[in-house]
Amino acid sequence: MPERIRVTVWNEFRHEKSNEKVRKLYPKGIHHTLAAHLKKQAGFTVKTATLDEPEQGLPDKLINSTDVLLWWGHQAHGEVADSLVDKLQSRVLAGMGLIVLHSGHHSKVFRRLMGTTCNLRWREANEKERIWVVEPSHPIARGLGEYFEIPHAEMYGERFDIPTPDKVVFLSWFEGGEVFRSGCTWQRGHGRIFYFRPGHETYPIYHHPDVLQVLTNAVRWAAPERYFEHSCPNPAPLEAIRG
Amino acid sequence: MPERIRVTVWNEFRHEKSNEKVRKLYPKGIHHTLAAHLKKQAGFTVKTATLDEPEQGLPDKLINSTDVLLWWGHQAHGEVADSLVDKLQSRVLAGMGLIVLHSGHHSKVFRRLMGTTCNLRWREANEKERIWVVEPSHPIARGLGEYFEIPHAEMYGERFDIPTPDKVVFLSWFEGGEVFRSGCTWQRGHGRIFYFRPGHETYPIYHHPDVLQVLTNAVRWAAPERYFEHSCPNPAPLEAIRG
């Protein structure tokens, strides 16, 4: 692992341009808010990337020097090039950590790695969310109490169509009556993946100290120690074959 | 679940046409050998399908009336249409069972559902394989002893790049010195998936009674009780929101 974890925050960056309410919360975009936090709180080396930049923000050089990628997308999932998704999948399988945020559950890269629809139940009704820490000793839960609350959130409810997670770190309670597996981990290839539910664009969720703490923790957890080659070796026998 | 499980055996069916040795073992193709067994031993309703048939053997009507699909492919994985893979993935997520055989580890449909490279170590050296039953109480192991042997097999060795299986039912020992997770289960969406290693085209492996027993067991295990719709519902709150 490089001495300082190299983080890239990717953001679709469309809502912020078209919606006044979102712009007020995230004047330079969600990516800037998250990047500023990750630099300041944790001292990571952080870059940002957005959909409308050249190569959709992720030229090979940047992909290949990213240890942990955060992904926020919502309305433009379909615009992300399949060839970029191929590269990101390949980089995750080689070891890069991937943190998928909120509506990123429907991103191409997450669905590619999960193999499922990643469908869920949802509602925008300004309701309270209480996020319970189910695995308090997991590194992603470091520094949190028994639960934390988000006063106004979009609701995501079960069934969430994902493969059984390695660990469910957080479970959400919603005022309107639903529950959700809000923090889930998987390994795919040599890469660690964390899905984290909170984060709607019209609420100040990425200014919430517990949410930011989780993201710092998750970057540390997801950063690889090293990278691995993909191969299909065809070696000679290690022991004599009697035939 | 329909009263009789509806099975489709899909085979690439190329080796049998070009290679005399394979043709001698499977004169009408691997699919015919497997289908005949599954009809006779278990009374399933069995159809076959091959790559060079119209719609690559799998028109929508057949896909949508298949409860369990067996998949054998090797040299022509790349020829399988992505649009067909989309349909098969969707059908598995809705509940159809999928049994992936041997070199099918590199098929598009298996890699799509796993999200990983599915790479492995391999060797053709005519060596002995001993398949240990690690989970004797799993339905797929019904009727087997502690292990069974295949006198001459192609070797597949670890690391096998797959997501951690729900259950590892079989582990293989190879004469040349390797080991392999030879029988693995996963659930994706509502569908059950079983990968089963044995089955090279130049050995009479699909005439081996224990191998055939495993396939019968696996079909019964993978058959769904019912099918589910994919959706992303947007319901009203179940409880009052105080706002």
Place this chain on the structure above:
Amino acid sequence: MPERIRVTVWNEFRHEKSNEKVRKLYPKGIHHTLAAHLKKQAGFTVKTATLDEPEQGLPDKLINSTDVLLWWGHQAHGEVADSLVDKLQSRVLAGMGLIVLHSGHHSKVFRRLMGTTCNLRWREANEKERIWVVEPSHPIARGLGEYFEIPHAEMYGERFDIPTPDKVVFLSWFEGGEVFRSGCTWQRGHGRIFYFRPGHETYPIYHHPDVLQVLTNAVRWAAPERYFEHSCPNPAPLEAIRG
């Protein structure tokens, strides 16, 4: 598997004797209510057993002819003999299914099989519980909708100190603000274990049709196909050792 599944419902049977409210709900005891249901709905062969009977209700002959054991206990966990717990553990590891109900989370036999404290958060406040079906295609969820409700329940909340379940079938939402993994499966040895949260003695929960449906489903799911011996064999080599 015997043609008809042999079920034993074990109940501590103390609250019903000392508490008028409980006696009104379950005049002959919780065990009688559950046994009558399981006989009638599913045609199982059902026996009952209670703590104050000889051999605490479970002589060897009954243990060894039980395919699935349901366990309800609360105030007298400590009175159950360790030697009985040894036998029950051994029978589960050989294949017997075990369904642990509600306050049975703290029973000796459940803690023995889990290896953890099985602690949880709890409250008696007459609150509403909504039980979400997270794995609708699991056999234990057969016949249920997206969720079902219990109008007045004791609350159990996370963190629930259990090993990561094989599958979390149900998640509960509580009116008072908590969430809980209410339906969890594990395999230990050759036995299948299901923990099911609903069931407080002062509410008519074991008269609720969805609760009863879950228990019928769970018995079918947990019943073994066969039983296995415990052993530590010391066999000769299968292959020549060169030394």
Place this chain on the structure above:
Amino acid sequence: MPERIRVTVWNEFRHEKSNEKVRKLYPKGIHHTLAAHLKKQAGFTVKTATLDEPEQGLPDKLINSTDVLLWWGHQAHGEVADSLVDKLQSRVLAGMGLIVLHSGHHSKVFRRLMGTTCNLRWREANEKERIWVVEPSHPIARGLGEYFEIPHAEMYGERFDIPTPDKVVFLSWFEGGEVFRSGCTWQRGHGRIFYFRPGHETYPIYHHPDVLQVLTNAVRWAAPERYFEHSCPNPAPLEAIRG
């Protein structure tokens, strides 16, 4: 986590006293060999403890200042006091790491935490073992190649009666024809558990550099960040109950 990980190596320490061959390999006992290595290679704070010391080597003060406990036992498992096992289980559930070595699969503490018999197949025939690294990106596999070999080993073979591990890091191939899940991880409560197969008393296995590397890695992986209290809280509602 304390700045330096506090490791205790517990050894039954009987074979070394009664068997000349064992004494030659481990003149001061297996615990001394392991402790010296862990101090030297990794700079851990290491203590040792043996069965015939007062309080079986593990007074409360030592238990409560141990971050990772290594456990080697074989012929005297039955002599370990149940009250000590209670304390060790409790400490693991609070966060202490536990590394169980070789014949420790039958120790009381391991069986207590697993809930199963931990039975396996075994043979002493001086045979070769090749240990495959199935999860090369797991922290416990740091610094290893694709596999490593032990020229003369006692054989342990499947079926190994354990709960499905969180991760199987190592799989063994044995010259005599068996396979084994040789490196397995679980979490119980807040503690991390690693079982590692190699280590018979009559072979110089604890002088093997790869075996020692694994143990160093495993201590780092198993050390907790903090400890947790066990409790069963009974809190007031967080939301109003309408009743």
